[in-house]
Amino acid sequence: MLEETSLLVLFLILFFLLLFSAFFSSSETALMSLNRYRLRHLEQEGHRGAVIASQLLNRPDRLIGLILLGNNFVNILASAIATVIGIKLLGENGIVVATFALTLIVLLFAEVTPKTLAALHPERVAFPASYILKPMLFVLYPLVWFTNGITNRMVRLFGVSPEDAATSAINTEELRVALMEAGSLIPTRHKDMLMSILDLEKVTVNDAMVPRNEIEGLDINAPFQEIVKQLSHCGHTRLPVYEDSMDNIVGILHLRKALHLITQDNLNPETLNSIIKDAYFVPESTPLNTQLINFQRNRRRTGLVVDEYGDLLGLITLEDIFREIVGEFTADTIDDDKDIHPQSDGSYLINGTANIREINRNNDWSLPTEGPKTINGLVIEYLESIPDPGVSIRMDDYVIEVVQTADNAIKTVRIHHILEQHEEEPES
Structure with missing residues (x-):
């Protein structure tokens, strides 16, 4: 039949077969090069092409089977037609010429060029292609199912199941790399904050606490006038309260409550004791991300850091943890004028x-x-x-x-x- 077909028709058929070959090659590369997290984002926004592409990628074994079936079919048919053209033009020598010529043409125009374009712009290729591949999968499903049944059995010999094709959750290190490669898509300030959040698990309370010798506390046994003076001039929101020394912690005093009593002229030893809250102690080795959750769970903002023997080492506040995330946002810690x-x-x-x-x-x-x-x-x-x-x-x-x-x-x-x-x- 092909021998009786005119050269013009054969060349047209070969041309369209090469187009189909380029389509299958570029579709495979584009779909496999898609950013899965961007794809998921577009899918959630209702992007039709992203929805179909995501459905195809849920079972990559079926997608690859479909693409390879189509690609191999058109390439083999193109090879047969090129052989007929070669024989018509050059006789038996045309078989060798057609083989080399078709190999070069397929390599340049149906493989390398379309795959390169698809790798550089996967979304532009993958989304339109998914509209064609989805109905093709439906029509050719019996053949795809048959071939996948054989290949999946072979794949299971290596301990791999096609049902496990869903993208695994990204871990911390992969997220860190993703942030670093985001470039200008994420402002540098925001990127630094996100990186600091990821690093909280590597930083312990001991790393961020205020050392014991820098803690300003309130001696409950001091003369009452000195206590009132200290409360009136204190620059902190909360003060540890102790008896005689920091080794005898009584609790935590919220300055706002004390100043409220002072303005009402109702501050005395009894009312002062009534507004002192029990101290909240924190082990020194607690990671900051865990301590942040503990502060939230216990509805606390200040913790006293202790070692394994229960000795006081320092003080950690919610602001100290925030400082690890956003950097310096107050002038009460390290600054050029002080340190x-x-x-x-x-x-x-x-x-x-x-x-x-x-x-x-x-x-x-x-x-x-x-x-x-x-x-x-x-x-x-x-x-x-x-x-x-x-x-x-x-x-x-x-x-x-x-x-x-x-x-x-x-x-x-x-x-x-x-x-x-x-x-x-x-x-x-």
């Missing part, structure tokens, strides 16, 4: 009690945070002794010089970020 003093030579004078995590966040540094929490602790642990002024050490790209010591502790250090200073040096 960090930039110098004209590019170095920084930093108080020994400054928190390393806060320094890293403020200066975009990467000082080690696995061990001690303060610069004082970091240097002392490194040297295994209390150094004299003038001693310098180098940690990676940071040179830390001890400037001042007092009371068995480092009061001030000078830090040079070597890499940062080299980047700022002008080219000669």
Whole structure:
């Protein structure tokens, strides 16, 4: 029959077969290259093409079976027609010529080019193609079912089930990579906040707490006039209340309630005791994401951090956790005027009690945070002794010089970020 067909008709048939081959090749690449999370978003918005594409991808074994059936059929038929054309034009030598010519044409115009376009613009190809593939799957389902029945049995030999084709849930590290690759689609500020939320599980209460020596508390056994004066001038919302020392915690006092009593001229030892709330204690190793949930569950905003022996180590607040997420939003912690003093030579004078995590966040540094929490602790642990002024050490790209010591502790250090200073040096 093909031998009796004119060359013009054969060339037209071959042309359309190549178009179908390009269609099947590009459809496969486009559907498999779709961003599944964007696809799910478009599906939820009611995008018809996304809905059909998602239905097809729910069973990729059937989709691939359909595409390969169609692709192989048109390619084999195209090969037969090209052979007939070659014989008509060149005789028996036309078989070899047609084979090489068709291979090159299929490779360029039915494989590489359409698949490249589909990989670069999957949605533009996949959504229109899904309108064609869906009815084709319905019509050819018996044949697809037969071929899939054989291939699925073979796939199960490798411990894989086609029913498990649903996309697995994304884990934390994959979400972190997705955020980093989002580029300008997500504002940098929002991206940093989302990354900080993901990192909460890696940060413990001990990393973000206010150390014990920096806690402002209220001694309930102090003279009452001193208590009133302290309450009137306190800059905090809640105060730990203790008897004689921080080792004897009584509870937590909300300053607003105390000031309300003061304005009513009704503050006395009895009314003061009545508004003190029981203390809420937190283990030092609690991850911040867990503590955030605990604060919400217990309806608390302040917790006292204790070690395994029950000794008080510090204080953690809801604001401290928020600060880990959004960065500095108040001026009552580390700031240039208090703990960090930039110098004209590019170095920084930093108080020994400054928190390393806060320094890293403020200066975009990467000082080690696995061990001690303060610069004082970091240097002392490194040297295994209390150094004299003038001693310098180098940690990676940071040179830390001890400037001042007092009371068995480092009061001030000078830090040079070597890499940062080299980047700022002008080219000669």
